[in-house]
Amino acid sequence: MKIFRTLSEKPWIPHPAGSEFLAKNYQKEIFIGRTALRFFISVVSVIFFLFTITFLTRSQFPDFQALAGEPWQPLSDASHLWLNTGALLISSIALHWAHVSARKNQLNGAIASVMIGAFFALLFLLGQILVWKQLIELGYYVASNPANSYFYLYTSVHGLHLLGGLFALAYVTLQLMKKNSLVTFSSSVRLCAVYWHFLLILWLFLFALLTSSTDTINIIAQLCGF
Template sequence: MSAQLWKHAGGAEPGGWSPGESHGPEAPIHDRRRTAKVGLGVFLGVVTSLFLLFLLAFVARSQVSDWRPLTDPLAPLAHPWMLWVNTALLALGSASLQWAKVSIGRNQAGTATLAFLLGGGFAIAFLGGQLWVWQQFAAWGYFVSGNPANSFFYLLTGLHGLHLAGGLVAWGVVAQRLLRHGAMERLRTGMELCAFYWHYLLGLWLVLFALLTSTPETYQAIAAFCGLR
């Protein structure tokens, strides 16, 4: 009986634990966050391996005689201003999601929501810009089957766009909950993962952009370094 009265009074258990010190509800949240971050890390490791294989194939294929570079004076990527515009859009999207991540850490709900929505909007604009570049390639006669360099351009940009579109699905779920005035603490992990994923896709795009707009001499140097010649 005395033990029961002690519990109802809020006293500590003999081992030093008291009900007021319980962290039970928080543990599952931290576990879910850790699991989500590990899962995303594993997924990005697979994506990195996939793109690395494609990039090695790109460099190896560029050493064959039928390769016609897209950076020739009259080729579409001689002056890739369209891709520069798209790069700026993706960078703005990444910066906006980082802004959202910082704002949610400061409990600035309104700012975090605005920045998060802007991040997705810039990503959608980037995908639209990439589709416009594809249309320009087709209008100039640079079809998929016309040249191995064309095929790799469509493959690499399309695969990158596909991963960004998949990220937009997750972004849309979080954005919908934000607009429904969901609890910011529950959405913090989703916003942080979206920001990290956008940063990764920006870095990946910069690598693709640099490679796609490089000269044949650069491809030869990379092939020699990797032992592909």
């Protein structure tokens, strides 16, 4: 483990092993961006982890009624959510493709992929809003049951993160127009793609959690000790 080797260095001895420190891998923008993104993804993961802890705790109170399980419950038929998931998946793949095209120096391919990625991300957000509308029409308001509250909370916080990602993507694309450097664009859009993959995985997790039946949630909660 590198971290333990680092922590066991003895800096007071005049020429420790670490003095060979050459900033080879360091101090390039790509590494800076990658480090920052890793920390940011950790922060977002912690946020959703904590939401989930509260979700599992709250689910053990008697008034909690999961949104799926029985046929009359709205998310038992999750076809809309599956469509949205498909849109997010396409968006994620498109951004990855944008990175690959930029690396191969294909400007048109890169631009087209970014546009497709952004379009499907927006489609996903729109789809989520439609699901909200559907739920409201069925009488599943935000405050009528904690499961509903969590559905709206999870989807909106997740959506806001995707929206933030779209702003970053727009910035990256504008930089490309301004500086016309595909090399920079390739590394920046790669960060966007990684963030998108993260949001996709996060969404798959939320999707599974929110469409679980009461029994499944109870089992998970018991496994976690609630």
